[in-house]
Amino acid sequence: MAKPVVATTSLAGCFGCHMSLLDIDDRILQLIELVEFDKSPIDDIKQFSRQCDIGLIEGGVCNSENAHVLKAFRKHCNILVSVGECAIMGGLPALRNNIPVGECLAEAYLNSPTTKNANPNKILPNDDDIPMILNRVYPCHEVVKIDYFLPGCPPRADLIWNALVALVTGKEMELPYEVVKFD
């Protein structure tokens, strides 16, 4: 029987959730026995090569490219999992959510200590090739249907491991009190 296929991505996140996945230590050898990876920064596969069983999403949706990738994951993955606070509620990037996007851009590109004197023409990035910024950072489940949520910043390695094993083997997910945390 073919191994279940997993895809992962980091949207508006810091890759900390991916780091936490690697924190399963030697169980990574078991993981490789259990699953194959498709599109993921772990194996550097850029495009989906097939329909996947499980998609792990780190990060929220802060720009048009994030939305595009997330929708592609929903299309190509049978089960989609929000991994970490940013995917679940926007996380730290969402601290900008109650500041108008114009003010955020001005702060970043016009008024910050590093841009104040370095951007004489007062240019805000507007090239058609760069993603368009959303009015706020959206939690993944407000953009596509998400099947499971693994909270934490990052989620404990044990939580990710338990969840993956449960999803792959079809066994009930174990959620010991100590591993489900929001920080």
Next chain:
Amino acid sequence: MSETVRISIDAKEYATEKGRTILEAARDNGVYIPTLCYFDGIAPTGTCRVCTVNVNGRPMAACTTPVAEGMTIENDTPELNEMRKTIIELLFVEGNHFCPSCEKSGTCDLQALAYRFKLMAPRFEYEFSQRDLDATPPKLIIERNRCILCKRCVKAIFADDGKALFAVSNRGNRAMINIDDKLAKTMSDELAEKAMNICPVGAIIKKGKGFSTPIGKRKYDTKPIGIENQVSS
């Protein structure tokens, strides 16, 4: 001698005293009823509604309802716990609760209740409402993004002359906690500390204080909220 009153909670009989609230009676007897706005020693405000129980079939707040002879109380039922979880969910989408960066994370009652009810993600859309932080008091930061308007501080923290230091302004979802700017300047370190400790979330932070306990050793890192109230059955 106070009058003994018999009640039942989840089909078990308990004896308590007349004048006690359902919540007090339950705690006296080692029965945990989840609470959030309630704080031992402060008159209950009954604002969070997390302690709602069924009294003779009718939903009532356990913290404000006095016991009466023969009361049949349902507490630990799937329906009631589901309702409590919904209330916690509502609070998470209403405020801006960025747990990873909060001084109170790990000792926060709101977060602990979410853990207890296994809230993985709220079903409702986040509001990301605009709330201003007040850092003008010399000793405190009022972080309204995290405030759940429980009113513990309103009920418990007063200036020396008995005047209110904290009050809620506006109404509906524009309601917000305020500290009296003049009186805030007179606060002692002890009172500021008390205000911070009485806050169930990270809305009242004493300046220069925070992140003092390492992750793993904090109040709710390994033990769920309410465990201290329960006797093993």
Next chain:
Amino acid sequence: MSIDSREVCARYGNDRLRLMDILNDVQAAKGCIPDADIDTIAEAVGESRVDVDQTVSFYHFFSKTPRGKYTVYLNNSTVAQMNGRQAVAEAFEKESGGTFDGVTGDGLIGLYSTACIGMSDQEPAAIINNRVFTSLTPEKVQSIVADMRAAKAVDDMIGDYGDGANRSDLIKAMVHNNIRKKGEVLFGAFESGAALRKCAGMEPGKVLEVIKASNLRGRGGAGFPTGMKWEFCAREAASPKYVFCNADEGEPGTFKDRVILTELPRMMFEGMAVAGYIVGAENGIVYLRAEYRYLEHYLQKVLDDMRAQNLLGANICGKKGFKFDVRIQFGAGAYVCGEESALIESAEGKRGEPRNRPPFPAQKGFLDKPTVVNNVETFCCAAQIVDKGAEWFRSLGSEQSAGTKLLSISGDCAKPGIYEVECGLTVAEMLDMAGATKDAVQAVQIGGPSGTCVAPSDFDKKIGFECYATGGSIIIIGTERNLLSVVHNFMEFFADESCGACVPCRAGTRVMCNMIKKIKDGKGSTGDIAVLLELADVMKKSNKCGLGQTAGNPVATTIRNMRTIYDNVISSDDMYKPGFDLESAVEESCAVVGRTPHFDGE
């Protein structure tokens, strides 16, 4: 304006309990209650500034910044919307050059939306500097704004006066009573003082027996047996006791108390005195909504007259020790103050937040003393019952709903207005009476937003405590109306009017409001419907007060009774549908950086 807040405080004895009066006076004199005045008031009444501020900021008609020399409060209730509120609002903006909610640059005109002002039979309507302007049109707005520019006094802007006492010198309002049907209790024969004279010849306990035997139930909507309530209060040992008349009718679509206050105030005050006699209270307080301030001088005159006639004051009707008098306490714009314990809190100068119960007001109410709180109409009924007997009252209406009921009927019908009917008539009979064609009616909202949305299939059911209880509000919704917009308007109302204390109400109303908007915008799913029903259920079970418990009703009762309005915009296989829309989400940032959004491959 040269008014010193300190003087105002002194006028009320620097009494913190009179904060509502102090704030109302300062607001009226200065057009706002600036921070500096809040400091002065706080000092005078011996409280901290945040303590005074929590009351100021709670009420819609208090403001810390000026709201214009002329302040327009334009109703935005659903009935106002039905009657062309949109065009009137636009006309106000166009003519004044200002926008809702704000003041024109020159500080002349303030435009503000407000919740139902009790004029649903003559909408669109607005309150301008405490005077009511009804049946507004864009043309009338034009002349009103022109008058404002010409610095005309508001009283002089009122062209035609309404009927009845509305024309009297002390009211001079353009409000019409629209009394369409008179019944035997409220609009039956009434002799001022008759009930009090009967009281004077009877022991209080005997008068209570009459009230109990009549089966009178509270007319505010909840229907608690009046005799029982008064008995609870009468039994309490503590004193003094208080009698409160709840004249804060704020349920959208209700306006019957307005007509009672205009045409039958004597009957109401007399009923209060009857209650005072029964429970042993000497003080009555009418908590009157600020929207009805135009009746103030008239009501004060009625009270003066009754005092002069020995129907109020000491030794009423010559009975030694029968002492009772009435004071009017104004609110300042808060629907929740219609809840009896919130009303008491407000009368004590606080935020109108409902109290925890027990204790009930009958045990610990105003100033923690035994207090009876009843609706305007209930007191009127009580006065008539004492005069005409319990038997007479019970012979009217139905078994569970004795007597008559005033209905305020508005919306899509030929004859909106006040109807005194015997309880137990069917919805269809009511429609017929109001001149609405059944085929042109999509639904009837009975009991206001907190009541029930009734579908045509249930029009054979009865209005009354047997089936559809109502405090009087009945809104007829025609087939051409977008019922989802009506539901959204109702949910906005509840979200705005929530006191904010209980979590399920404060946060739940807002979430429900957003979800209804999402569904209305065609982005709803069957999953959303399930969540909405659950939220409405949680609110019903967990909120402290009646407002919070019923705030989910507009949604829950339309999902149950009018499901097609949801099915029409939701496809049945969508368990999940996001509210997210990429195009609108990038709009703002693209505009800021000056680029044209493009959506290749979406």
